[in-house]
Amino acid sequence: MAEVRLKDVTKIYENGFKAVKNAVMEIHDREFMVLVGPSGCGKSTTLRMVAGLEDVSSGRIFIGDRDVTNLAPKDRDIAMVFQNYALYPHMTCFDNMAFALKIRRMARSEIESKVLESARILGIEALLDRKPRQLSGGQRQRVAVGRAIVRNPKVFLFDEPLSNLDAKLRVQMRAEISRLHNRLESTMIYVTHDQTEAMTMGDRIVVMLDGDIQQIDTPLRLYHHPVNRFVAGFIGSPPMNFVRGRLIKADGAYLIRGEGVEIPLNEAPKALLSQLDQELEVGFRPESAALDPQSGELAARVDVVEPMGAETYIHLKVAGASVTVRVPGDAQVRYDDRVYLRPQPDRLHFFDLETGMAIV
Ligand SMILES: Nc1ncnc2c1ncn2[C@@H]1O[C@H](COP(=O)(O)OP(=O)(O)O)[C@@H](O)[C@H]1O
Numbered sequence: 001m002a003e004v005r006l007k008d009v010t011k012i013y014e015n016g017f018k019a020v021k022n023a024v025m026e027i028h029d030r031e032f033m034v035l036v037g038p039s040g041c042g043k044s045t046t047l048r049m050v051a052g053l054e055d056v057s058s059g060r061i062f063i064g065d066r067d068v069t070n071l072a073p074k075d076r077d078i079a080m081v082f083q084n085y086a087l088y089p090h091m092t093c094f095d096n097m098a099f100a101l102k103i104r105r106m107a108r109s110e111i112e113s114k115v116l117e118s119a120r121i122l123g124i125e126a127l128l129d130r131k132p133r134q135l136s137g138g139q140r141q142r143v144a145v146g147r148a149i150v151r152n153p154k155v156f157l158f159d160e161p162l163s164n165l166d167a168k169l170r171v172q173m174r175a176e177i178s179r180l181h182n183r184l185e186s187t188m189i190y191v192t193h194d195q196t197e198a199m200t201m202g203d204r205i206v207v208m209l210d211g212d213i214q215q216i217d218t219p220l221r222l223y224h225h226p227v228n229r230f231v232a233g234f235i236g237s238p239p240m241n242f243v244r245g246r247l248i249k250a251d252g253a254y255l256i257r258g259e260g261v262e263i264p265l266n267e268a269p270k271a272l273l274s275q276l277d278q279e280l281e282v283g284f285r286p287e288s289a290a291l292d293p294q295s296g297e298l299a300a301r302v303d304v305v306e307p308m309g310a311e312t313y314i315h316l317k318v319a320g321a322s323v324t325v326r327v328p329g330d331a332q333v334r335y336d337d338r339v340y341l342r343p344q345p346d347r348l349h350f351f352d353l354e355t356g357m358a359i360v
């Protein structure tokens with residue numbers, strides 16, 4: 001069993017900067033957990049504390065039943081894969097992968113069989129005699145992953161391992177790492193700033209901002225039930241749209257009214273009722289609003305049209321706000337067209353203007 005637990009883990013760097021604040025998380029045995037958030041939010045710091053490469057300022061870290069808070073990295077039974085691969089340039093791929101095993105004085109034949117098996121899993125058997133500089137970025141990344149696999153660690157830690165690869169290779173490697181996780185059935189913690197990577201790879205996702213955990217949930221829970229405006233806007237691409245308006249009651253019916261905004265609600269969610277006449281932030285996803293050339297609740301002007309093939313993203317100006325909708329790829333919409341938007345009332349998200357917390 002290799003669950004990983006962080007109990008009130010805080011990191012204050014020597015200059016006094018608080019990079020991680022009271023982090024609490026439980027990563028289950030064999031789970032693929034992704035830490036995601038904008039650059040500088042404390043993802044690498046968190047991962048490096050789990051690895052033992054960074055001391056914790058307070059709190060405890062457990063791997064399985066062991067409190068590893070004060071253990072050296074080599075005693076934690078983890079393997080880490082870095083963005084820059086960190087391969088030894090003067091060694092062949094074979095020796096790079098064998099290095100940690102040699103240090104442990106494993107028998108030569110055993111080392112050989114472990115390296116070959118990992119190379120087979122990753123499809124890099126033919127590269128084992130080469131030096132890192134004779135490899136492409138994707139091949140180097142596979143060697144770096146292979147070096148982690150041979151050690152058969154309890155926990156794999158990945159810090160933005162795909163960020164140096166071109167877009168196409170990134171998508172391919174993403175699938176390979178997911179496949180690897182299914183095959184090895186080990187616990188993996190994966191750091192990325194890319195919400196698409198997080199959504200596609202994670203069993204669950206930890207969303208971080210400014211050293212604080214915002215929400216820990218499955219990809220679809222995050223997408224459909226974000227706890228605050230930050231998570232709502234960070235998860236999803238194109239991102240959620242936000243407009244401002246007041247919840248009002250007119251002729252017995254509820255609606256949201258703001259500048260250039262008038263959205264009737266079939267029924268107001270219970271939690272909203274206490275917000276009557278308050279100004280709110282209203283969110284809706286690009287796929288949750290219909291585009292209508294004739295009439296609708298939000299008057300809009302087409303700003304940019306982005307055909308993706310199967311669908312098209314239309315960026316619009318609504319009053320002061322920018323709003324994006326996804327429409328079928330054959331939709332006939334042109335720059336500067338006047339159109340109307342009709343958000344689906346049961347797909348709206350409401351956020352407190354001051355705290356940003358979701359009103360549910
Ligand atoms: N050694 C350090 N000393 C002081 N501040 C640091 C140090 N390392 C990182 N930081 C700061 O801590 C914050 C979190 O860094 P990091 O965990 O690397 O973020 P992320 O991986 O999410 O981009 C950043 O603001 C960064 O500048």
Ligand SMILES: [Mg+2]
Nearest residue numbers: 043044045160
């Ligand atoms: Mg980082």
